[in-house]
Amino acid sequence: MGLKLKREFGVDQIPIFQKEFEVAQGGFKLETTGLPPDELVTPGTPVGFDEVTRKVTVLKTAVLYANATDTATNYQVKKGHFLTVGEDLGAEIGGAAYAITAIDTSNADFDVITIGTNLGVALTVGDVLFKSSANGAAAGALHLEPKGLLFDNVKIEDNASCGVVLRGTVYKRRVANGIHPAVIDALPLIVFSESY
Secondary structure (H helix, E strand, C coil): CCCCCCCCCCCCCCCCEEEEEEECCCCEEECCCCCCCCCEECCCCEEEEECCCCEEEECCEEEECCCECCCCCEEEEECCCCCCCCCEEECCCCCCEEEEEEEECCCCCEEEEEECCCCCCCECCCCEEEEECCCECCCCCECCCCCEEECCCEECCCCCEECEEEEEEEEHHHCCCCCCHHHHHHCCCEEEECCC
């Protein structure tokens, strides 16, 4: 019969979850539309899912790398986000959200996201920006309803399997693209630990 070797895609990383009490059952596939192929979505990433289609969709967020004034239209964010040009960017639920016009990835430490109109709010390092479902002066809203957190690393490719933690404790500051306060409100069965 012989030995059948399989190459796996993985990375060494510190634990994201302290404890997982409940994981969604039945198996899900990652929705890859709007995500860069062959990149890695890391554990703790907020996601939504559809139990009928069995698809998991990533909530797109980015962590602010540098302070931004209330009149800024350029935002330095940590690398590794999945935001793209044309998507609406927001910082506060019910606040302003405007289309991304450019993303400069030339700096080794951060990306610069540009929008046409400022968000009208001063932001500090560590604040979380999000893809909004609507555009306008008071239109900021998460583009999907968070239902859980990604359980493990998932490579962005067709038919990538993934699990979703519904109940547990996560190290909030270890989640790669940050946790927006609206996600915490939407997931009352997840404890977001401030320990590091």
